[in-house]
Amino acid sequence: MVLRPVALGLLLACAVSLSSSAVVLENGMPILWAQTSSQVTELPMQNGVVTPDPWHFLNRMSLYRLLIMATGPFMGCMGTNPTDNPLWGLPLQLGWMQTSGRLADPTGSTTCGLQAGDTMSISPQSWWGCVNYFLSVLPFLSAAHQGFMEDGVQVQLQAPAGVEGYCTTYADCSAQYPDAMAKWDGFFQVLKAESTLPESEKKDSILGDYWTAQMASLYASAACSTKQSHYSSEEVSFANSWLNSAEYVSAAHFHSSLEKSVLFISPLPSRILKEGDVAPNIADLTQEENQSLSIFSRMRWINTFLGGRLVNMWKGAMCSVSTREKGKELMEQLMLNPGFATTTFLSIITGMATSC
Known part of the structure; x- marks a missing residue:
């Protein structure tokens, strides 16, 4: 099997090719970025407590904007461009979920998130919206607790009528x-701490702590698993592969800048998959989307066939700063070289693992 350019996104991030299918950018920024809050005081407040509504798309996207602005001064080792902050991957994912309809009510009992209803609504019944809750609310609450927003700021997330089972404060979460929460606290503490490491090692260390925290949120999002019952078996399979792909990108300490994240996220399927959707022959999806889903299926099959060892082999190979740098070069190969074969990939990571 040949790993085409789309394989990188499937294997090492949450996406699959260089061609764009879903809309994730607007004027070079995540969608509706200009309508989000640039200051904590612009969020809803009650009796001096910040009370954002995480079930409103603009409020949830605002959490990301505030996080990126607050952490930016501590991200100098990532590069000189403001878009080099690795947190950019998160709002791009949220934007893709919104434009692909994955934040809408999958039960059909409300019009939340539908074009014919409240387009800015995020349904608490959405598995995707639930998983993203752990990737947005938890880091925001931790950052506020660690002093990244305003001194002494208190945050209490809203829980609209009918929303149950979601933590809403730092103490609750x-x-x-x-x-x-401990992993996010650790990440923000390390970010502020003085470091004597060379810039390249500091960058790798920060990215490692960042991905450790993000993976901890994804593991915690297992609490959302029952919501997968609202979706087709094809969508559930894709969703689980999407989760699994984070294991690869995390181990490589991927630098999820805005530019690099766009390459991985924009080609993801632009709608929820239905029963009977079989790639590469889904008529109303693009060739890139069909190819993406085909590669997801193949990589999942290979990993299952190897008893989960493909993931473990990759993790084993990403054992040091030098091998992670080689891993990033391998990612570039997968992006730029359509003829990069699976056997070559396996040979390289096996060789890398033996050097650890």
Whole structure:
């Protein structure tokens, strides 16, 4: 099997090719970025407490904008461009979920998130919206607690009528998901700490802590699993592959800048998959989307055939700064060289693992 350019996104991030299918950018920024809050005080407030509504798309996207602005001064080792902050991958993912309809009510009992309803609504019944809650609310609450917003700011997330089972404060989330919150706390603490490491090693270290925290949020999002029952078996399979792909990109300490994240996220399927959708022959999806889904299926099959060892081999190979740098070069090969074969990939990572 030949790993085409789309294989990188499937294998090492949350996307699959250089061609764009879903809309994730607007004037070079995540969609509706200009309508989000640039200051904490622009978010809803009550009695001096910041009370954003995470079930409103603009409020949730605002959490990301505030996070990126607050962490930017500590991200100098990532590069000189403001878009080099690795947190950019998160709002791009949220934008893709919105434009592809994955934040809408999958049960059909409300018009939340539908074009014929409230387009800015995020349904608490959406598996995708639920998983993203752990990737947006948890880091925001941690950042606020660690002093990245305003001194002494208190945050209490809104829980609209009918929304149950979601933590809404730092204390609440720490009690329910202690490991995830501890990992985000650790990331923000390291970000502010003085470091004597060379810039390249500092960058690798920060990215490592960042991905450790993000993976902890994804593991905690197992609480969302029952919501997968609202989707087709094809969508569930894709969703699980999307989760699994994070294992690869995390181990490589991928630098998820805005520019690099666009390459991985924009080609993801532009609608929810239905029963009977079989790539590469889904008529109303683009060739790139069909190819993406085909590669997801193949990589999932290979990993299953190897008893999960493909993921473990990759993790084993990403054991040091030098091998992770080689891993990034391998990612570039997968992006730029359509003829890069699976056997070559396996040979390289096996060789890398033996050097650890």
